[in-house]
Amino acid sequence: MTMLTVVLCVSCRKAENVVVNERRDLVVADQGNHSLIAVMPPEWRQVPSTEFRMLNYRFGDSGEVFVGRSRGGLLPNINRWLGQFGKPALESADELPTVMMLGQSGVLINASGDFAGGMGRPARKNAGLAGVIAAIGDQLVTVKMMGGAEDVAAEQERLIKFCEALRIQEAGEY
């Protein structure tokens, strides 16, 4: 018993508490590694960005939202996303609903069903996709939400608000 007590104590050693009141001033490094300012809903949580995800969020158990840059034209990107769900390719993006993002009119893409997998994510049944693609200059800015079909449908309103609030950081702003 003594041995067990010793082992338990050693395995969860607790150091004394520290009270933190020290703050520092903001510096240019606080602008982050990209030029976007995003207002995320409190229901989401930000996780570390990656090479292809400038901003990376999670919601619920397995939902994810990420902001990225892309090239290759609006329609090919829309059709690539639809293709991941086995949906037929579109001839034109004109019929898709629009969302204002970064001062441009972006298109809203929705799909649900069986996700075929891709970009490191495994295949998933009854999955959902909601995303916005906007052409900014010579590149595309994409905001993609993926997760369970019902979860994605429930979060779509927040996604649209998120896209509308997205803005480019001005020089010297922090």
Next chain:
Amino acid sequence: MANASPSLPVRLFRFFSGYGLAVTCLLLLLILTWLSTLEQPAKGLYEVQKRYYDAEAWFVLPELDWMPKINGKPVSLPLPGAYLVSAVLFVNLFLGGIIRIRKGWRNIGVVISHFSMVSLLIAGFVSHHYSKEGIMAVYQGDTSDFAQSYTEYTIEVAEIIDGEKTRPYVLPTKYLKSLAVDQKRTFELPELGLDLEVSGWMRNSARVKVDKEGAGENVVEVDGWALQWLETNPTEELNLAGCHVDVTPKKQVEQSKRLVLHGGDPNACTVTMDGKIYGLRLMREIWPMPFQVRLDKSIGEYYPGTRKPSTFQSDITRIADGSEQSFRIKMNEPMRYGGFTLYQARWEDRGDRPMSGFAIVKNPSDQWPKYSLYISILGLTIHFGMKLGGFVGKSSKSKAKNATSDQATA
């Protein structure tokens, strides 16, 4: 009648002011410098400095490949740490070289020289405890207003309002790096109404993707990520710390939330408590500067066939108090301003824009070693000048005496 033996305080005074102790201290410093230099290639500069020269390093056990080993562990004699030896040497020089030394104009040079050594040790003490160092990396055309520690990690906690970070709270580095992997420490942030419990501190780690279902019981997984412990790199700057943080609101209105933080993460992880969003980031300590540096031009060259710069210089504009001033910073030609010294320490050109890395040092005793050296030169010049004068005087007298006696003989 036999002389009474000196009292204990007198004996102690004699011991601490004696030549024997001075020689022992100087020899020990020589040995410690030699051994730490030999250890440095294998253990790295940071680790060796910590083990041999830190104020907390009272004793050191040298670990070198050629030392005899038992069960793979080198067997060596414990030596006193360099800080302790320097402290004893300071006492010895002060008592022996300034208090006890025979006073008089003949010894004035020696007293001055001892004083210079005492002041050199004081400069070392001030530098050890009060100096701060970081690196400011700026790309050509950009402006920076901060330096970042090479090695010291902290966790910053900031409320995020409308997508913008507010002034962050900074967890003191010393309370993080002293944590063992099996230790926990709670940091209370009364102004935010949060408690952070930091556990699983790793000096070097990797963030790895794990399958939620596949992760073992002992693996702390958050949002599909976990930390993997890595062997400490001898080059401390290359180590990426990692830890787990449980965030708990003081009011206990919500359950605590766990985060996995990694030193390589480019941005914060967030938790929402009571409708407020907080960003937490494990990062090397940031040090805001009271001025800005704009890098106007960065020039350098690599040694042929390498990525090691052979030469570099930077044209900068220092922006402070609403005024701008241009400077050129070169190797061994730093810029000094407001107690800060900026040396160019790095240069890189990866094709897009060149980058200059400025080592920024704030050391109250920055110039003291130079002044100590001047004092030492003065003391030794007086001392040896007097000796030389005495010798020349004696020689002249002796020559004159010999000449007189020769004349008398003739």
